[in-house]
Amino acid sequence: MAGQVCVARIGAAHGVRGAVKLWTFTEDPLAIEDYGPLATKDGGRHLELTSAREAKDHLVVTFKGVTTRDEAERLNGLELYIPRDKLPATEEDEYYxxxxxxxxxxxxxxxxxxxxxxxxxxxxxxxxxxxxxxxxxxxxxxxxxxxxxxxxxxxxxxxxxxxxxxxxx
Missing domain, CATH: 2.30.30.240 (PRC-barrel domain)
Structure with missing residues (x-):
């Protein structure tokens, strides 16, 4: 099993208070809130969700410590990972x-x-x-x-x- 799984990708800033668009790769987009801090692939940065709401085809989220549009814009394009063992168990004929x-x-x-x-x-x-x-x-x-x-x-x-x-x- 892989050590890390990419569960989301950050998009453009949304508004002026640090929110970003977030595209999730989870079956239930809001399940992203259940995984705890999300990390960059290299593990150099961890981001903790403070709020999430559904939008048209993505989520709009805020992260702890990201409070301005400039800070949010610097996150654009980051892929976010969690340890594989944090994902729910699969059924017998299912896999990630x-x-x-x-x-x-x-x-x-x-x-x-x-x-x-x-x-x-x-x-x-x-x-x-x-x-x-x-x-x-x-x-x-x-x-x-x-x-x-x-x-x-x-x-x-x-x-x-x-x-x-x-x-x-």
């Missing part, structure tokens, strides 16, 4: 994307493809990124058709390669 990082990726014929290095979402759905031993990374849609099996105890994901990639081998 962070749990997939580092797993082996194999084809349905059990041929190695590489390791899962990231799960991205650029707005049109999740993308799984696989790094082979050599060559460029592979980006594939993360769906049940492309990733029919996730075997966390076995340390692997099974990938159904699209025909156009299969022939490139």
């Amino acid at each position: 994307h962070a749990d997939l990082i580092g797993l082996d990726a194999v084809t349905t014929a059990d041929e190695p493809l590489g390791r899962v290095i990231a799960i991205h979402n650029f707005g049109a759905g999740d993308i799984i990124e696989i790094a082979p031993e050599s060559g460029t990374t592979i980006l594939l849609p993360f769906s049940n058709a492309v990733v029919p099996t996730v075997d966390i105890p076995g340390g692997r994901v099974v990938i159904e390669l699209p025909r156009e990639i299969e022939g490139d081998g």
Whole structure:
């Protein structure tokens, strides 16, 4: 399991009293309040939420010690993390994307493809990124058709390669 999980990204300042827009990656956006202080990836900074409210497609939040628009603007773009063990337990057939990082990726014929290095979402759905031993990374849609099996105890994901990639081998 991954040590840290990105649960939110800070956006632009909102108003003049230190509030910011916050995009959460949690099922319930307001669950972000339950995780305690949020840290930057390097752990160099911890931010404690003092208030949160829902807006159109994000939250508007304030952090302890951030009281001016200038201070809020300096936070823009920061990703916020929590320890993986602070997340709720998953059901038997559920997992967090962070749990997939580092797993082996194999084809349905059990041929190695590489390791899962990231799960991205650029707005049109999740993308799984696989790094082979050599060559460029592979980006594939993360769906049940492309990733029919996730075997966390076995340390692997099974990938159904699209025909156009299969022939490139």
